[in-house]
Amino acid sequence: MLTGWRDFDEALRSIDWLHRHIDVVFDDRIGSGPGRERPWRRATWPAVNVVETKDAFVYRAEVPGLGEGDVVVQVEDESLLLRGERKSDAPKGYEVHLRERAPVAFARKLPLPGRVDAEGVTATMKDGVLTVTLPKSKDTLPRQIAVKAL
Amino acid sequence: MSETIAVQNNGTTPSKQYAARAVAPPVDVFENADEVLVVADVPGVSIEQVDVRVENGTLTLQAKRSSDGGGTALAREYEVVDFARTFRIPAGIDAGSISAEAKNGTLLVRLPKIAAVKPRKIAVRAG
Numbered sequence: 001m002l003t004g005w006r007d008f009d010e011a012l013r014s015i016d017w018l019h020r021h022i023d024v025v026f027d028d029r030i031g032s033g034p035g036r037e038r039p040w041r042r043a044t045w046p047a048v049n050v051v052e053t054k055d056a057f058v059y060r061a062e063v064p065g066l067g068e069g070d071v072v073v074q075v076e077d078e079s080l081l082l083r084g085e086r087k088s089d090a091p092k093g094y095e096v097h098l099r100e101r102a103p104v105a106f107a108r109k110l111p112l113p114g115r116v117d118a119e120g121v122t123a124t125m126k127d128g129v130l131t132v133t134l135p136k137s138k139d140t141l142p143r144q145i146a147v148k149a150l
Numbered sequence: 151m152s153e154t155i156a157v158q159n160n161g162t163t164p165s166k167q168y169a170a171r172a173v174a175p176p177v178d179v180f181e182n183a184d185e186v187l188v189v190a191d192v193p194g195v196s197i198e199q200v201d202v203r204v205e206n207g208t209l210t211l212q213a214k215r216s217s218d219g220g221g222t223a224l225a226r227e228y229e230v231v232d233f234a235r236t237f238r239i240p241a242g243i244d245a246g247s248i249s250a251e252a253k254n255g256t257l258l259v260r261l262p263k264i265a266a267v268k269p270r271k272i273a274v275r276a277g
Contacts (some may be wrong), residue, residue: 128194
């Protein structure tokens with residue numbers, strides 16, 4: 001059908017509609033409904049930022065709702081492993097109007113950008129942000145070599 | 151329903167150019183006979199940085215997030231921006247006794263209902 005801009009707009013709307021429905025189909029929470037609280041698995045949870053400072057790599061992960069005992073932090077073969085579960089905190093006996101904060105079980109393996117001193121790794125949790133500080137391995141820190149006159 | 155002053159990056163403008171930005175936090179809304187409960191994920195926010203406001207039948211949640219330390223970014227999956235979200239609240243909420251608490255980066259807002267809208271059980275006496 002030959003269309004004017006109005007119908008073109010309509011077509012875009014249909015694409016958007018389709019998009020949303022496809023997202024629903026591929027969302028594995030489908031069929032769960034508000035009653036069931038099956039944890040949702042997502043490869044990208046939690047979101048992580050990584051920064052490099054002079055002597056360490058710092059990983060920060062957004063884990064709202066998790067306390068210090070709820071996440072396992074491991075360093076193994078050149079990667080950092082974050083594992084845990086955010087259980088459903090839906091109160092009992094309440095009707096659900098909106099549920100955007102799904103319970104989630106997660107395991108993320110993040111590559112380390114360089115060699116680290118595994119013994120010196122520290123992890124802290126504050127206001128739902130996990131901070132893992134991995135000191136760089138001594139061998140990789142820049143070293144100045146004194147030049148001796150012969 | 152939700153108010154996002156968000157990052158609209160249509161591929162032509164770098165999102166950096168948007169000055170004051172905020173994202174809408176994901177929320178859960180529950181209700182029982184006594185109250186409406188709003189739970190929001192606001193990682194990196196402590197209770198002093200939260201502003202909960204009720205006016206003209208709307209509930210506004212705002213949270214300032216402070217930057218979390220320097221260094222050279224190697225990977226960035228989230229942005230450290232403020233949170234903001236607005237809801238229209240139903241009639242029958244006792245605006246004066248709304249309370250909020252924050253724990254582990256989640257914000258819990260309790261909106262108690264006024265007595266008139268709560269279901270009341272009438273005792274039936276034998277005559």
